[in-house]
Amino acid sequence: MENLxxxxxxxxxSRRYLxxxxxxxxxxCLSGLEWxxxxxxxxxxxxSLSREHLSDFLGYVATEKHRWGGNGRGGTxxxxxxxxxYHYGKVLKFFFSWAKEEEY
Structure with a gap:
């Protein structure tokens, strides 16, 4: 099993065609999740990640003014x-649906 x-x-x-x-x-979006x-x-x-984990992440995105530990990413x-x-949520849904579909 691969890690996150x-x-x-x-x-x-797998998105190289975009x-x-x-x-x-x-x-x-996904590097934010990883961080x-x-x-x-x-x-x-x-x-092992649950809906609660992902909800916590989206809550962080929604409420934290200085996201990502101030590491220089935009929008912090x-x-x-x-x-x-909303878009972070869509990316998460797409990512985890892809992982399930690809049987990871």
Missing amino acids: SQLITRFIG SERSVEYYQT FAKERGWPTNPE TRVASPATV
């Missing part, structure tokens, strides 16, 4: 808009 980081890398690689901007957007999971000490096995100085939170 490996699975994200594989997913991003525009560069779309791939970068997926990478941005948050490490910060919270979540299990590294993606199968204000609370995310509802549209941004």
